[in-house]
Amino acid sequence: MAEPREDLNSAVRDYAKALxxxxxxxxxxxATLEVRxxxxxxxxxxxxxxxxxxxxxxxxxxxxxxxxxxxxFDGDVAxxxxxxxxxxxxxxxxxxxxxxxQQATQHRERMLKALGEAxxxxxxxxxxxxx
Amino acid sequence: MADRTAAWQDALFGDWQxxxxxxxxxxxxxxxxPSLWVMDLPADARDASRHLAQQQSQLQRDQxxxxxxxxRLTAFADxxxxxxxxxxxxxxxxxxxxxxxxxxxxALTNQPQTKGLLDDPLQTVRAEFDRFVERVRELTxxxxxxxxxxxxxxxxxxxVGWTGDFKSAWDEAVSVEQIALHQQNVHLALARRAxxxxxxxxxxxxxxxxxxxxxxxxxxxxxxxxxxxxVKDVIAQMQALxxxxx
Numbered sequence: 148m149a150e151p152r153e154d155l156n157s158a159v160r161d162y163a164k165a166l167x168x169x170x171x172x173x174x175x176x177x178a179t180l181e182v183r184x185x186x187x188x189x190x191x192x193x194x195x196x197x198x199x200x201x202x203x204x205x206x207x208x209x210x211x212x213x214x215x216x217x218x219x220f221d222g223d224v225a226x227x228x229x230x231x232x233x234x235x236x237x238x239x240x241x242x243x244x245x246x247x248x249q250q251a252t253q254h255r256e257r258m259l260k261a262l263g264e265a266x267x268x269x270x271x272x273x274x275x276x277x278x
Numbered sequence: 279m280a281d282r283t284a285a286w287q288d289a290l291f292g293d294w295q296x297x298x299x300x301x302x303x304x305x306x307x308x309x310x311x312p313s314l315w316v317m318d319l320p321a322d323a324r325d326a327s328r329h330l331a332q333q334q335s336q337l338q339r340d341q342x343x344x345x346x347x348x349x350r351l352t353a354f355a356d357x358x359x360x361x362x363x364x365x366x367x368x369x370x371x372x373x374x375x376x377x378x379x380x381x382x383x384x385a386l387t388n389q390p391q392t393k394g395l396l397d398d399p400l401q402t403v404r405a406e407f408d409r410f411v412e413r414v415r416e417l418t419x420x421x422x423x424x425x426x427x428x429x430x431x432x433x434x435x436x437x438v439g440w441t442g443d444f445k446s447a448w449d450e451a452v453s454v455e456q457i458a459l460h461q462q463n464v465h466l467a468l469a470r471r472a473x474x475x476x477x478x479x480x481x482x483x484x485x486x487x488x489x490x491x492x493x494x495x496x497x498x499x500x501x502x503x504x505x506x507x508x509v510k511d512v513i514a515q516m517q518a519l520x521x522x523x524x
Contacts, residue, residue, distance in 0.1 A: 177441040185447040192425070192432035192447055210447055243457060247436070247446050250464060255442030257472050261479065268483035
């Protein structure tokens with residue numbers, strides 16, 4: 148039977164490994180931040196709730212992609228800009244989209260901070276376990 | 279008591295409905311669903327703003343309480359000495375303070391009936407915490423959808439991937455004021471989700487810090503429910519203090 152301290156060290160290491168895997172997946176998935184803005188005709192949004200996955204959701208109903216932004220981890224930015232029939236940027240949709248980009252960026256920062264704090268606490272626990 | 283605890287946990291989740299709850303509402307054959315946050319606001323713009331402001335205040339209160347609980351847990355874990363547990367730690371700092379309760383529970387880990395403590399009441403607390411972990415896991419394992427309704431009509435819906443990708447759909451008839459309401463709603467939903475993740479980190483790392491210093495077989499099993507109870511006690515204490523009329 149293993150000693151309790153060994154059990155605990157092993158549990159902390161397992162937790163650290165799970166966290167490291169999660170951070171690795173996060174870093175892989177966060178290579179690009181994608182923000183998309185769509186519009187739907189009146190009273191169409193509620194049908195989106197019943198979709199089965201993230202890709203299906205925006206293929207259902209009469210959803211129209213109006214603006215998009217991709218920000219890569221190294222800072223490259225690609226944008227899809229909404230234009231009116233006259234060839235002028237639709238500023239209302241564009242502002243709406245820019246606000247979503249800002250909100251998405253802030254959210255990612257918060258998630259990174261939370262993961263960073265978890266990683267820091269786990270490292271401290273690991274150091275204590277090994278010490 | 280159990281009902282009050284369940285109500286507290288439900289309140290922490292706010293309007294979040296996790297996958298399990300959504301799947302149940304749609305039937306057993308339903309594939310996994312995103313976590314969903316739906317806020318149905320009053321049609322009157324001022325009432326809608328007031329409702330969101332109340333939600334924001336509640337969120338800030340919850341955040342403050344969790345931050346304080348985390349600070350007190352860190353202070354406790356730094357000062358706690360397991361070899362000194364039976365005497366000094368059991369002396370209450372104040373009557374039934376969360377710290378003295380936690381110290382008393384941890385002191386019992388040195389006694390032979392340690393595992394029996396898991397029968398009751400820590401077994402119940404452990405089950406509560408397991409439920410909390412499961413709900414947070416569901417909330418963060420897939421994407422989440424935040425929807426704003428005004429007077430029952432959906433005006434904006436935002437899908438958020440776990441790394442922060444946003445896909446927003448807007449009703450073409452949406453007004454500038456309604457756009458602002460949806461953005462506030464998205465902020466509330468994501469801030470509350472981040473707060474729940476933080477609470478999970480606080481409890482798990484706090485428990486790890488304490489458990490590393492225990493050497494009694496089986497004692498580690500007690501630490502997580504004891505720390506979860508500590509966090510609940512600190513929050514209940516703060517709420518009781520805030521409820522006292524000045």
